[in-house]
Amino acid sequence: MKLLLLALLALPLLAEDYGAEPAAEARPHVFGWPFADWKQMRPRGGSTEGASVTLSSEPRPAWEALQQAELSRLERDRRAILAMAGSYRVSFDFLETLGFTPDYQPPRPYFSWGTERVEVLEASERFISLQHTLVMFFKNEDGSAGEPMLMKHWRQDWTYEPETLWTFRGDRTWQKVDAASPEGRWSQAVFQVDDSPRYEVMGEWRHEGGMSTWRSDNCPRPLPRREFSVRADYNILEGVHEITLSPTGWLHTQHNRKLARDEDGSRYLGLEVGINRYEAISAPDLATPLAASWQKSAPYWQQVREAWSELLGSRDQVRLRPEVEGAKLWQVHFARAGELEQQISPDHSDDARHARETLRRFLDE
Numbered sequence: 107m108k109l110l111l112l113a114l115l116a117l118p119l120l121a122e123d124y125g126a127e128p129a130a131e132a133r134p135h136v137f138g139w140p141f142a143d144w145k146q147m148r149p150r151g152g153s154t155e156g157a158s159v160t161l162s163s164e165p166r167p168a169w170e171a172l173q174q175a176e177l178s179r180l181e182r183d184r185r186a187i188l189a190m191a192g193s194y195r196v197s198f199d200f201l202e203t204l205g206f207t208p209d210y211q212p213p214r215p216y217f218s219w220g221t222e223r224v225e226v227l228e229a230s231e232r233f234i235s236l237q238h239t240l241v242m243f244f245k246n247e248d249g250s251a252g253e254p255m256l257m258k259h260w261r262q263d264w265t266y267e268p269e270t271l272w273t274f275r276g277d278r279t280w281q282k283v284d285a286a287s288p289e290g291r292w293s294q295a296v297f298q299v300d301d302s303p304r305y306e307v308m309g310e311w312r313h314e315g316g317m318s319t320w321r322s323d324n325c326p327r328p329l330p331r332r333e334f335s336v337r338a339d340y341n342i343l344e345g346v347h348e349i350t351l352s353p354t355g356w357l358h359t360q361h362n363r364k365l366a367r368d369e370d371g372s373r374y375l376g377l378e379v380g381i382n383r384y385e386a387i388s389a390p391d392l393a394t395p396l397a398a399s400w401q402k403s404a405p406y407w408q409q410v411r412e413a414w415s416e417l418l419g420s421r422d423q424v425r426l427r428p429e430v431e432g433a434k435l436w437q438v439h440f441a442r443a444g445e446l447e448q449q450i451s452p453d454h455s456d457d458a459r460h461a462r463e464t465l466r467r468f469l470d471e
């Protein structure tokens with residue numbers, strides 16, 4: 107990833123502006139808040155416009171493989187997870203639906219979008235790792251598409267019948283706990299852009315009538331960037347989410363509760379619904395520019411993942427410092443990856459030391 111991406115990570119994800127006001131006789135319907143002033147409920151998010159995309163219309167081979175008859179339950183689960191890989195136009199929609207504070211006023215909804223590539227990092231019978239990377243083509247002044255900009259995004263690791271989970275406890279702390287009723291179920295562990303933990307939760311795949319859906323247990327997790335950049339009145343996002351496959355993509359639905367927790371106790375501030383839609387695209391090509399960039403920094407990120415695996419395998423609790431010497435964890439890792447991508451023939455001899463030393467410095471003992 108280019109060093110310019112360091113600045114991009116501090117911005118909201120890219121989104122198209124909702125445009126001009128409607129005619130006077132038209133009264134827009136704000137989903138979830140139909141009687142609210144629509145001008146006050148315009149979605150927040152970015153306003154940069156990306157290049158046009160071509161949506162795929164044919165069922166993907168991974169979807170067709172999922173529909174085959176006489177598969178074992180485990181194999182059908184695996185194929186459902188692997189079917190999430192590909193190139194997508196991704197949209198992120200979030201709306202707070204209910205508040206529990208006096209004189210509650212709903213905040214503006216959130217909307218953003220991007221083009222994203224999901225790659226399979228590792229796949230075995232009982233474990234699958236998927237890496238998400240934003241690959242965005244911006245429009246030039248003449249309307250043409252510029253050079254792609256890449257940003258390493260989140261990662262999801264799937265484990266069949268795990269014995270333990272890493273659960274978020276708040277205050278940048280994660281704790282190892284026993285997995286509840288793991289038989290026949292998968293855990294989804296989500297990691298942040300710097301490969302630090304975000305949350306891990308158990309859930310079960312169900313395949314009925316040609317529809318494949320994974321539904322999670324209830325799960326606490328840190329605030330996402332779209333929230334902690336504008337709010338400080340709560341510190342845990344708790345909820346249940348679902349992933350459902352379609353012939354041309356997949357849908358990630360969230361039902362969240364916003365929880366404020368401190369030494370005096372816990373209280374809920376609001377409810378939220380989220381819809382993240384992954385629509386398969388045939389253009390622009392996301393795989394080629396990603397491969398060119400990823401091959402230079404991939405060995406370093408592998409060392410980062412291995413450093414985390416060693417740490418999580420040796421402890422029952424982990425707490426991270428928010429900053430070290432004025433820098434956040436993702437900034438240190440992305441700076442190192444950026445340096446490697448600028449080299450014609452990257453030198454990876456110091457990758458392991460750098461990854462482990464960086465992690466050691468950010469651990470809050």
